Structure formats: C-alpha cells, structure tokens
Amino acid sequence: MRSNSSDRAQTPEALWKEEDLIGNERVRAMVLILRTSGCWWSKRKGCLMCGYNSASDSSIGLSDLLAQLKVAIGRYEDERFVKIYTSGSFLDRNEVPLEARNAVMNAFPSAKRILFESRPEFVTEEELSTLPNDRVQVALGLESSSNEILKKCIQKGFSVEDYERAASLLREKDVPVRTYLLLKPPFLTEKQAMQDTIRSIEFAAPYSESISINPLNVQKDTMVEKLWRRGDYRPPWLFSLFEVLKAGKNLTGKRVFSSPSGAGSLRGVHNCEKCDANFIEAVKRHSFSQDLKEFDDLDCECRGRWQTDLLLQGVMRTSVDVERYLADELLFD
Numbered sequence: 001m002r003s004n005s006s007d008r009a010q011t012p013e014a015l016w017k018e019e020d021l022i023g024n025e026r027v028r029a030m031v032l033i034l035r036t037s038g039c040w041w042s043k044r045k046g047c048l049m050c051g052y053n054s055a056s057d058s059s060i061g062l063s064d065l066l067a068q069l070k071v072a073i074g075r076y077e078d079e080r081f082v083k084i085y086t087s088g089s090f091l092d093r094n095e096v097p098l099e100a101r102n103a104v105m106n107a108f109p110s111a112k113r114i115l116f117e118s119r120p121e122f123v124t125e126e127e128l129s130t131l132p133n134d135r136v137q138v139a140l141g142l143e144s145s146s147n148e149i150l151k152k153c154i155q156k157g158f159s160v161e162d163y164e165r166a167a168s169l170l171r172e173k174d175v176p177v178r179t180y181l182l183l184k185p186p187f188l189t190e191k192q193a194m195q196d197t198i199r200s201i202e203f204a205a206p207y208s209e210s211i212s213i214n215p216l217n218v219q220k221d222t223m224v225e226k227l228w229r230r231g232d233y234r235p236p237w238l239f240s241l242f243e244v245l246k247a248g249k250n251l252t253g254k255r256v257f258s259s260p261s262g263a264g265s266l267r268g269v270h271n272c273e274k275c276d277a278n279f280i281e282a283v284k285r286h287s288f289s290q291d292l293k294e295f296d297d298l299d300c301e302c303r304g305r306w307q308t309d310l311l312l313q314g315v316m317r318t319s320v321d322v323e324r325y326l327a328d329e330l331l332f333d
Contacts, residue, residue: 009035010067013055019288020081021210021255022113026288029081030108032072036060036095039088041119041157048155048186051219052087065100069107078110091122098130105132113137115178120158120166133175137209140166143182144196145203153185160203167207176209183215183244183269184236186224189313190306194240198247205252213248215241215269217262228267234321238263238271238279239306242295245283249292257287275300 013033020029038056039046046053076082084104088095096104105114117139142163143154150156170177181200184193197213204211215236218228227233241258248256260283262268264276271279279298286294305323312322 009057009060009064010071011035012068012071015072015075017077017079020083021288022081027080027112028077029083030072030076030079031083031085033085034065034068034096036065036086036088038095039086039119040092040094042088045155045157047157048153048223049182049216049219051222051225054221056087062097062100065096066103069100069103073107076108079108080110080112082108082111082114084114084116086117089118089122090116091118091127101130105135111135115139117141117180118166120162123166123169125169128169128173128175131175133173137176137178138170139178139180139212141180141182142200142204143180144185145200146196149185149188149196153187154182164207167204171207177207178210178212179204179208180212180214183213183241185216186227186233187319189310189319190234190237190240191310191314192319193236194244197244198251201244201248201256202251205254208254210255210257211248211252213241213244213256213258215258215260215263217260217269218267228321231324232320234309234324235262235267236269237306237309238269238276238283239303241269241283242279242298245286246292246295249290255290257290258283259287271300271306272302275302 013035015030015032018029018031019026021027036056037058037060038053042050042053084090086095090096090101108114112135114135115137120140123138140163143156144150145160147160150159167177181197181204183197184190188196201211216224218225218235224233241260245256245258260269263280264270270276282294282298309323313319316322
C-alpha cells in the first residue's frame with residue numbers, strides 16, 4: 001500500500017474547469033495545478049506574497065508528475081483551452097523534466113491552446129525549440145514595470161529587462177504572451193499601487209496578447225500575511241481594481257482582465273459585505289466583454305471609506321491599513 005505522502009505526490013494540487021478566451025472566442029478551459037518539487041527562487045529567497053511553494057515537495061520526480069497527468073487526462077473532456085500551473089516554472093527542467101513536459105503537450109489532443117507559466121530566465125531558444133509553438137501560450141509574471149518595486153516590495157528575483165528579453169523572444173517565435181501584473185504589493189499606498197499597475201499595463205501591452213491584473217491575495221506563511229495580521233497591509237479595494245481596469249481599457253486595445261483569487265474575503269480584494277458580490281460579478285463580466293459599461297451604476301456607501309483611505313495614506317505617508325488602526329484606537333479609547 002502506498003503511503004499518504006506518495007498518494008499526495010501523485011495527485012494534482014488542484015484541477016477545475018472554467019471559461020476563457022482564445023482570440024475573441026469564448027471556450028471551456030481546464031485548469032491543472034501540478035504539485036512539483038518547487039520553485040527554485042522560493043528555495044533561495046522567494047517572493048514576499050507567494051505561498052504556493054507550501055504545496056510543493058522536494059521528493060516529487062518524473063513518475064509522480066506522470067501520475068498526476070494521468071489523473072488530469074481522466075478528467076479531460078476535450079476542452080479547447082488547457083492551463084498548466086506549478087509552484088514555479090513549467091520550463092524549469094529541474095521542476096518539470098523534459099519528458100513530463102512533452103507528455104503534457106501530447107496529452108490533450110483537442111486543445112487548441114495550452115497555457116503555462118514560467119519565470120523569464122527559463123524562456124530560451126533551447127527550451128522553446130522543444131514546444132509546439134502553434135499551440136502554446138506563455139504566461140510571464142512581470143508584476144510591476146518598476147525595478148525598484150520588483151526588488152523592494154516583491155523580492156521578485158528578476159528585472160524588467162529580463163521580462164523584456166523573454167517577451168521579445170516569445171514574440172519573435174509567434175508565441176502569444178499573457179502578462180500577469182500584481183495590484184498592490186506590500187509597502188505601497190492604495191494610490192501608488194493603482195498608479196504602478198496602470199503604468200505597468202502601458203509598458204506590458206506591446207509584448208502581450210492579454211494582461212491579467214492579479215489583486216494581491218494574502219497567502220499563508222508569507223511576509224505579507226505577517227504584515228496583514230498586524231494591520232500593516234490591506235488587500236486592494238474593488239474600487240481600485242475598477243479604476244485600473246478602466247484605465248487599462250483606455251490605454252490599449254489588448255485584453256486587460258482580472259480573475260481575482262479570494263475576492264470578497266478579508267484576505268482578497270474587497271470593499272464591503274453589501275457590495276462585494278455585485279462588484280465581483282461585474283469584474284467577471286468585464287473579463288469577457290471588455291465593456292466598461294459593466295461598471296456603470298455600481299456604487300456603494302463604502303466608496304467614502306475608500307476615498308478616505310486614499311487621502312489619509314497620502315497625508316500620513318504610510319501604507320498601513322489606516323482604517324483598521326483608527327478602529328483599534330477608537331476601540332481602546
């Protein structure tokens with residue numbers, strides 16, 4: 001009988017179905033998160049907000065990945081879009097051996113597009129030569145177009161120039177790029193975070209087929225969680241996400257969308273209990289329609305709290321959760 005740890009190693013971290021776009025066509029997609037040996041950067045230093053490596057296991061090897069893939073094949077229902085994620089980089093051979101990578105590429109015959117994520121250092125001529133470039137899309141987690149923010153607020157471990165090199169090579173090979181941008185890394189005020197993401201959209205647009213805005217979701221056992229627990233960080237407001245998506249639409253003709261994790265929870269992008277559900281649904285609709293009218297007539301009394309947050313953080317020159325600190329002060333007066 002296999003041990004529980006062996007069962008876990010041969011079971012995907014997660015698998016679900018959703019919808020996405022290929023060009024302008026809305027299609028069914030299967031999302032597969034492989035449990036791997038982990039992101040090399042996380043083992044060295046790691047990004048301040050990333051808790052995905054907690055699902056990894058250094059003992060996972062080729063046979064485990066092939067077993068996980070077999071589970072996914074059993075769930076595959078001819079979806080035309082397949083998304084493959086790991087805790088690190090699909091193109092890192094130490095994390096996903098070439099044999100496993102090739103098996104993934106051959107496993108989903110009806111898929112018109114197979115998307116995977118990689119850090120830019122693994123996007124090379126050699127690695128791209130092993131891929132069916134007419135089917136793949138590569139996601140690059142740029143997060144911010146500011147090297148200072150990448151270094152001091154995210155600890156990303158690569159530079160904007162590294163992204164430019166990788167994205168340019170992918171464009172040269174006619175491989176579409178999906179760029180991920182992070183809304184509100186730690187140590188930025190709400191307003192600074194919005195401005196940075198808007199600048200980053202403008203920067204990434206020429207390299208990207210689509211741009212995904214990822215509002216920071218507070219993950220367990222991360223530096224951001226420590227900041228959040230003591231009131232030194234608040235996930236972004238949905239009002240802020242709206243403003244970023246509106247600006248993105250006006251800046252570029254590319255698809256700028258968001259599928260936020262943990263939306264409506266205290267750990268994720270949120271406004272208040274009264275309006276979160278309606279605002280999140282509008283974001284979902286906009287992700288496909290790209291119509292800014294999805295945000296029309298959406299408002300809430302908590303807008304005043306958001307505006308006060310923007311003002312006070314600027315006046316006080318702080319990125320802490322001002323509303324929470326003020327509430328604590330009133331509580332103990």
